[in-house]
Amino acid sequence: MTSEKEEQSRKFPQYLCKMCGKCCKSITTEYTYEELKKMAKNGSEAAKVFIDIFKPYSSIEQARKIVSEQVDQVLEELAQLKDFDINKITFYYCPHYDEENKCRIYENRPECCRRAPNNPWSCMPPGCGFEGWQFEQRERIKKEVRKLKEYLVAAEAVAEDGIVPGKNITIEELKKIIEKKISPLEKYGSRLW
Template sequence: MFAGFGVATVTSVTLAAIIALAAICFVVGCGSCCKGRFVPLTLSETSAWLARGGDVAIFVEAFAQYPSRASDPEYLHHSARAAQVTSGSAVLNVIAVFAGSAQPACPNLDEQNTCTIYEDRPLVCRIYPMEISPFITLKPSEKDCPPESWSDQAKDLLIASDGSVSAELSALIEASRSADCCDALQKVSICELLGFNVTAWKGNGYALYLPERRQLSEAIERSAATQLQQLI
């Protein structure tokens, strides 16, 4: 599905780099990447986040279909993450991003800035600080990690020069991209069940919705039941 713009376009790292950075994060203990943000989630991760008592926001954006861009890798990437929706006489691509609220901090972060669900943390948390999009290059200066997290040793390990990506990290990135594609239609369906039918235009921002936890959980269950019936 991602032929032509695979993981190799992401800045390279090795498994040793991830382990090293994780150790540095543990020592620094700032928890910066767990505060003041929204954490993109897969559908299964969304249900788990809600079950733990966390809030989930929904960001929605749309863009037109452009047959002339059928060979454009970036256009194809975003189209694969979208569901086709009719708006008047037009057919639009709509992307719905479900994101756990870490405002002002992740509800799974304890007083020592330690993740209490580390073994079950979301994919994006496992991948950070790497980029999931194949069209964004890792830039340490744009990350929330404090300077002490980017020692010369850590930086040398994290930003590799051999053009390869570890199989472990590659699998995580690919799993996240795959979930984006597989969940796309159901996420938009859930938005429709919730009455969230207004979207922003891609590149101009997002339409933001803040559903109640129970409301969203019920919509996810209804959507899953409908999907199951269609398969029978």
């Protein structure tokens, strides 16, 4: 584990989990089931662990029969993402929770369960203990993106001959550096922040 990952792991507020088990019944990923199987076949350990543990509902309607509120909330959130395609969405459930929604393999649960929600934009079920934390994280990241954009505008305003004053780079290079930092967030709407 890199030191950056260790740091993130240390900061992850796992105590916020209410252990309600809702997310164990309404899991989705950014990949289709077919893509996950292919990734597992090609050696992705994370994809292999995922398809070993989680079972796909046969359709969104079947998932809705079990966890309708969760399915609707997740779909509503996903619909705001760039390139959303409902035909690519599969819902999964885990066979390892008991009648009281407690994890039967808690000590050995996979990393994706230990780290859920995986990122501030992960679609979590209504009432998830991480709602406030996710909101704070999203706002913090939006603020950072805003600062980068403002920095670029300010640099453009004072540039001389296309060079950023005090830095040994051109405005075009600075623009590329900033775009590279922001582009992974584009699917969450960073162009509008």
